[in-house]
Amino acid sequence: MEGLRKARQETPDLVVLDVMLPGLDGFEVCHRLRADPAIGKTPVLMMSAKGQDADKVSAARVGANVFLSKPVERTVLLSTVYELLGEKKEPAS
Numbered sequence: 030m031e032g033l034r035k036a037r038q039e040t041p042d043l044v045v046l047d048v049m050l051p052g053l054d055g056f057e058v059c060h061r062l063r064a065d066p067a068i069g070k071t072p073v074l075m076m077s078a079k080g081q082d083a084d085k086v087s088a089a090r091v092g093a094n095v096f097l098s099k100p101v102e103r104t105v106l107l108s109t110v111y112e113l114l115g116e117k118k119e120p121a122s
Contacts, residue, residue, distance in 0.1 A: 033061055036068050043113055046093070048077035048084055056091050063092040072113040076101060 030052060036044060044062060046055040053061075055075055063069050073095075075088045080098025088096040095109055 033058060036062060036071070037065065040068055041071060043110060044071055044073045045110075046073060046075045048075060048079065048088075056087050059088070059093050060091040074109060074113060 032046075032050075033053075044059075046058055048055040050058065055077070059073050059075060062071065062073060073093045074097065075093040075095070076097045076099050077084050078099045085096045094113055097106065097109065
């Protein structure tokens with residue numbers, strides 16, 4: 030809930046969510062973000078150590094832009110973040 034409040038107050042350029050969170054899970058947080066007109070268009074990157082196909086489908090269903098399975102290579106994470114932010118530059122090695 031705190032993350033949702035902060036997102037509404039600060040309007041971030043990108044939200045990174047883990048599926049497993051205390052209280053609401055990442056799917057519910059993403060669903061609520063998408064339902065909020067003020068922040069509903071903010072790109073959402075979801076990650077999980079589980080990485081099952083059902084998690085990927087659920088992430089897409091609630092509106093996540095990208096789902097990555099952990100562990101995530103640094104270059105993959107940075108490239109994904111740059112892509113979601115609309116930046117074409119390559120991350121530093």
